[in-house]
Amino acid sequence: AQSVTQLDSQVPVFEEAPVELRCNYSSSVSVYLFWYVQYPNQGLQLLLKYLSGSTLVKGINGFEAEFNKSQTSFHLRKPSVHISDTAEYFCAAYYNQGGKLIFGQGTELSVKP
Amino acid sequence: GAVVSQHPSWVICKSGTSVKIECRSLDFQATTMFWYRQFPKQSLMLMATSNEGSKATYEQGVEKDKFLINHASLTLSTLTVTSAHPEDSSFYICSASGRTYYNEQFFGPGTRLTVL
Numbered sequence: 477a478q479s480v481t482q483l484d485s486q487v488p489v490f491e492e493a494p495v496e497l498r499c500n501y502s503s504s505v506s507v508y509l510f511w512y513v514q515y516p517n518q519g520l521q522l523l524l525k526y527l528s529g530s531t532l533v534k535g536i537n538g539f540e541a542e543f544n545k546s547q548t549s550f551h552l553r554k555p556s557v558h559i560s561d562t563a564e565y566f567c568a569a570y571y572n573q574g575g576k577l578i579f580g581q582g583t584e585l586s587v588k589p
Numbered sequence: 590g591a592v593v594s595q596h597p598s599w600v601i602c603k604s605g606t607s608v609k610i611e612c613r614s615l616d617f618q619a620t621t622m623f624w625y626r627q628f629p630k631q632s633l634m635l636m637a638t639s640n641e642g643s644k645a646t647y648e649q650g651v652e653k654d655k656f657l658i659n660h661a662s663l664t665l666s667t668l669t670v671t672s673a674h675p676e677d678s679s680f681y682i683c684s685a686s687g688r689t690y691y692n693e694q695f696f697g698p699g700t701r702l703t704v705l
Contacts, residue, residue, distance in 0.1 A: 517699070519682055519697050520696040521696075527692065547671075570693070570694075576635060576638070577635075579632045579633050582631070582632050
């Protein structure tokens with residue numbers, strides 16, 4: 477079955493430290509990958525996406541992610557986080573078979589001063 | 590980029606009443622719209638998928654008579670929660686995709702429904 481797994485439900489980190497939010501997806505011939513951020517009581521905002529091409533994808537707010545086909549991973553990274561990055565982050569995969577966006581469970585990033 | 594709006598952003602209603610939530614694509618034609626439900630501290634749960642001009646496809650376990658979805662035009666889909674009860678209280682989020690963005694969904698800001 478198609479699935480997306482976010483390995484950490486909560487990630488506490490200090491301001492200006494680097495962070496990595498992990499995401500693994502079930503393997504497929506054709507998959508598109510996304511990272512979204514959700515602030516309290518708001519909808520989802522797209523951070524970045526991988527459709528094809530370069531495996532290193534850069535997004536908004538200084539985030540980047542690397543598509544690793546052999547490890548079926550799409551981890552999100554930021555070299556230096558800010559207090560304002562505190563939010564819920566969702567990894568999602570779109571499989572051409574089924575035509576649905578499959579979400580991970582979410583990772584709560586908490587940035588402390 | 591593609592913009593999706595939802596209205597209202599929050600609504601409080603009495604138990605037994607019906608509530609309609611609108612989802613609009615503002616700058617593109619949304620051939621497909623999706624409705625999600627999100628409980629606190631949880632991920633999004635897909636409720637149904639609707640294609641313009643046809644009946645919605647509901648996910649397993651979602652009551653189609655309870656959650657009526659209409660996708661009458663390429664820019665508007667509505668979700669009506671009929672005879673709402675407190676357990677229907679949740680955050681409802683819609684998303685839309687179109688011919689230009691067939692493999693990507695654009696999300697609305699969400700609607701907070703509280704049933705008293």
